[in-house]
Amino acid sequence: xxxAPLQSMSPPALTATMWSLATLHVNLQERSPYRVPxxxxxxxxxxxxxxVDKTPPVVKAMWAAIKVDVGDPVMQNLYRQGLAHTMDLxxxxxxxxxxxxxxxxxxxxxxxxKLGPVSDIDKLIMISSKVICGIHEGDYEIDPQNTTMALWSxxxxxxxxxxxxxxxxVISESLRNADASRLSPxxxxxxxxxxxxxxETSSSYLRDRILQAVVHLQPQVESLLHVFSLRQVANVLxxxxxxxxxxxxxxxxxxxxxxxxxxxxxxxxxxxxxxxxNIAWAYATHDYSSDSVSSRVRELLSYFTTSRYxxxxxxxxxxxxxxxxxxxxxxxxxxxxxxxxxxxYGDRFANRHVITLTRAAAGAKFYHPSLLEAILRRPxxxxxxxxxxxxxxxxxxxxxxxxxxxIDYATQCDAVVRSYDxxxxxxxxxxxxxxxxxxxxxxxxxxxxxxxCSYLWDKESDYVEAQAADLTxxxxxxxxxxxxxxxxxxxxxxxxxxxxxxxxxxxxTGTPPPAWVLKVRSWLTxxxxxxxQPSSLQRSVHSQLPQGDWRQEYLLPPWGISIxxxxxxxxxxxxxxxxxxxSVYDVSTLQTFIDASARxxxxxxxxxxxxxxxxxxxxxxxxxxxxxxxxxxxxSQVEDGDSTSNSQHVSG
Numbered sequence: 182x183x184x185a186p187l188q189s190m191s192p193p194a195l196t197a198t199m200w201s202l203a204t205l206h207v208n209l210q211e212r213s214p215y216r217v218p219x220x221x222x223x224x225x226x227x228x229x230x231x232x233v234d235k236t237p238p239v240v241k242a243m244w245a246a247i248k249v250d251v252g253d254p255v256m257q258n259l260y261r262q263g264l265a266h267t268m269d270l271x272x273x274x275x276x277x278x279x280x281x282x283x284x285x286x287x288x289x290x291x292x293x294x295k296l297g298p299v300s301d302i303d304k305l306i307m308i309s310s311k312v313i314c315g316i317h318e319g320d321y322e323i324d325p326q327n328t329t330m331a332l333w334s335x336x337x338x339x340x341x342x343x344x345x346x347x348x349x350x351v352i353s354e355s356l357r358n359a360d361a362s363r364l365s366p367x368x369x370x371x372x373x374x375x376x377x378x379x380x381e382t383s384s385s386y387l388r389d390r391i392l393q394a395v396v397h398l399q400p401q402v403e404s405l406l407h408v409f410s411l412r413q414v415a416n417v418l419x420x421x422x423x424x425x426x427x428x429x430x431x432x433x434x435x436x437x438x439x440x441x442x443x444x445x446x447x448x449x450x451x452x453x454x455x456x457x458x459n460i461a462w463a464y465a466t467h468d469y470s471s472d473s474v475s476s477r478v479r480e481l482l483s484y485f486t487t488s489r490y491x492x493x494x495x496x497x498x499x500x501x502x503x504x505x506x507x508x509x510x511x512x513x514x515x516x517x518x519x520x521x522x523x524x525x526y527g528d529r530f531a532n533r534h535v536i537t538l539t540r541a542a543a544g545a546k547f548y549h550p551s552l553l554e555a556i557l558r559r560p561x562x563x564x565x566x567x568x569x570x571x572x573x574x575x576x577x578x579x580x581x582x583x584x585x586x587x588i589d590y591a592t593q594c595d596a597v598v599r600s601y602d603x604x605x606x607x608x609x610x611x612x613x614x615x616x617x618x619x620x621x622x623x624x625x626x627x628x629x630x631x632x633x634c635s636y637l638w639d640k641e642s643d644y645v646e647a648q649a650a651d652l653t654x655x656x657x658x659x660x661x662x663x664x665x666x667x668x669x670x671x672x673x674x675x676x677x678x679x680x681x682x683x684x685x686x687x688x689x690t691g692t693p694p695p696a697w698v699l700k701v702r703s704w705l706t707x708x709x710x711x712x713x714q715p716s717s718l719q720r721s722v723h724s725q726l727p728q729g730d731w732r733q734e735y736l737l738p739p740w741g742i743s744i745x746x747x748x749x750x751x752x753x754x755x756x757x758x759x760x761x762x763x764s765v766y767d768v769s770t771l772q773t774f775i776d777a778s779a780r781x782x783x784x785x786x787x788x789x790x791x792x793x794x795x796x797x798x799x800x801x802x803x804x805x806x807x808x809x810x811x812x813x814x815x816x817s818q819v820e821d822g823d824s825t826s827n828s829q830h831v832s833g
Contacts, residue, residue, distance in 0.1 A: 203245030422463030705741025
């Protein structure tokens with residue numbers, strides 16, 4: 182009865198039939214008998230849709246196509262034909278679009294964009310902005326379903342700053358609905374997820390608005406935690422993580438106690454895996470130090486070990502790896518799993534997921550050749566300048582000894598970044614000062630050839646000097662992650678060591694150091710400015726050394742290089758390493774090599790004629806009863822010039 186009269190149906194009748202059957206099909210789900218007829222209707226509808234002169238029936242047919250099966254080329258064709266015709270009707274023929282029209286068009290285009298580019302997106306956002314922002318707030322309230330659909334759609338488009346007014350208006354309507362208790366738990370969680378997704382790529386103006394909205398919704402979220410589904414909990418926590426919202430410790434504490442997180446659940450479900458990954462990511466983003474929360478997240482992440490990694494998408498794997506790193510839960514078996522999926526599926530990973538996966542391993546001081554190969558196999562042209570900068574940090578943090586291909590690749594990454602214009606800090610596009618600082622540090626640590634253009638400290642000398650003038654000694658000495666998100670105390674310290682590595686460490690040669698270098702140096706070389714306490718292991722090693730002028734926590738002039746135990750007269754530096762301190766663990770060989778920080782110190786010490794002896798905790802403890810002899814033998818080897826194994830490799 183449905184199929185037979187298709188040839189004789191008018192174009193409006195075809196669009197009405199498409200919408201009606203799609204509604205029935207969606208409601209009946211697996212019991213629906215309409216899937217095959219819908220394909221036939223969609224084909225006829227697409228061929229005659231240009232004959233429909235009103236937008237609502239066209240938009241309804243387009244909605245139906247996406248709702249039935251967005252992956253079906255027949256349905257995609259109907260949507261694309263309908264979108265082009267709708268744009269023509271509105272722009273060229275003046276046919277108006279209603280609020281419902283633009284909401285459905287935004288939703289359909291956002292859904293289809295997940296599978297590939299969609300034409301006329303810029304036009305659609307411009308039209309949607311005029312329609313939605315043209316509604317006076319006092320005259321009409323946009324209902325919860327429409328605001329939620331619109332915000333979710335915009336989050337998936339990630340529009341540029343020209344759409345800020347549209348996004349702000351939709352956020353305002355969402356808050357109005359939330360304050361009136363008109364948002365369901367599902368809608369509230371989706372609104373928050375959408376704002377979290379928008380936050381990363383938004384302008385500073387829109388970021389402030391999003392952050393205000395997230396904070397505004399926090400009390401309502403806390404009151405609904407007990408009724409959220411696992412996916413909704415994940416959406417909510419992910420939003421607070423993505424926006425780096427402060428003062429939400431209570432929310433995270435309450436969420437960690439939810440019963441829904443205490444059972445393994447449907448581990449085989451892709452939705453479950455994504456939810457757990459997002460929850461772990463949110464906690465890790467806030468760098469949670471609570472033991473109970475950390476153990477809860479590590480317990481959740483344990484579901485992803487061994488064979489679970491094979492079931493992951495690249496996004497799952499990267500998210501979990503990053504969370505394991507930040508929650509201090511990374512272990513060798515986790516890295517083995519990461520390396521396995523990188524070896525098997527790494528070529529299919531998105532660039533950003535390759536970077537997240539390798540950053541997590543490098544940040545946790547783990548290395549595997551398969552993870553490095555996942556980077557080196559990719560053509561350099563596939564990376565953006567920003568991604569090249571992140572890769573330099575990964576490669577420098579690993580610093581695999583004698584790896585020519587890695588150095589060549591890093592050199593090419595450096596050239597890509599240097600060819601990109603420097604920008605002033607605070608701009609919304611390009612590479613910021615913080616990223617450029619890390620790049621200078623990474624290229625200096627890797628000892629790459631000097632750049633053809635200016636160094637950052639020359640290019641932005643006024644900015645760097647101003648930053649140094651505003652900092653205090655406590656800020657400079659405070660420990661921070663090497664990939665910190667802002668050009669702050671660690672950023673200046675990074676830049677300082679990069680400058681020292683790139684210049685002669687001797688005094689009285691060349692031009693005097695710039696003022697900012699002298700200021701940081703004065704702080705680092707002034708032992709009275711801060712208290713350095715040797716560890717118990719350092720004290721034990723010191724007590725077993727032969728007689729001499731051994732000094733603990735020695736600050737070597739002129740640059741303030743901190744040495745665990747030093748003999749200034751013999752120019753011997755002893756670095757005492759704990760089980761994983763200042764070393765990178767190669768999971769494939771079960772061996773360790775010195776990390777970036779130790780390499781910097783070693784190069785600077787050797788440049789001043791010092792010899793370096795590394796004492797591992799494992800070897801020192803194993804020599805119990807013979808520790809004095811063990812140290813004397815090691816020192817003798819160093820003084821005889823046989824220091825290669827001690828300075829380059831950490832046992833244990």
